[in-house]
Amino acid sequence: MALSRKQLDTLLGMLSLTRPDEIACDECTEKLSQFAENSLAGKTVPEGLEAVEHHLAICTECCEEFEALMHVLRDSQ
Ligand SMILES: [Zn+2]
Incomplete structure (x- = not known):
């Protein structure tokens, strides 16, 4: 199942109203490279990284x- 960016945004917007497991910027930064590599590989978001996506x-x-990280990773391939 592939969601368009718009659908994803809508979905995340809805989740942001009720999401109990919000993370802070520092935690997001810690997992950001893992998340970027994962999205670059075109994989689905694994458990644990959903909070980063959110x-x-x-x-x-x-x-x-x-976005900056994604540029770096793309360039290095
Ligand atoms: Zn942040």
């Missing part, structure tokens, strides 16, 4: 860091 949807700073 945090990226609500945090502009971490989202920018993630």
Whole structure:
């Protein structure tokens, strides 16, 4: 099942209202490289990284860091 980015955003937006396991920026940063490598590989989000995905949807700073990281990883391939 593949979700479009828009569907994903909508879904995450809905989850953000009730999500009990929110993480902070420092925790997000810790798992960010793992999450980026995973998304680059086109894998589905594994358990434990869902919180990162959720945090990226609500945090502009971490989202920018993630995009930058993705660029670096793509360039290094
Ligand atoms: Zn953040």
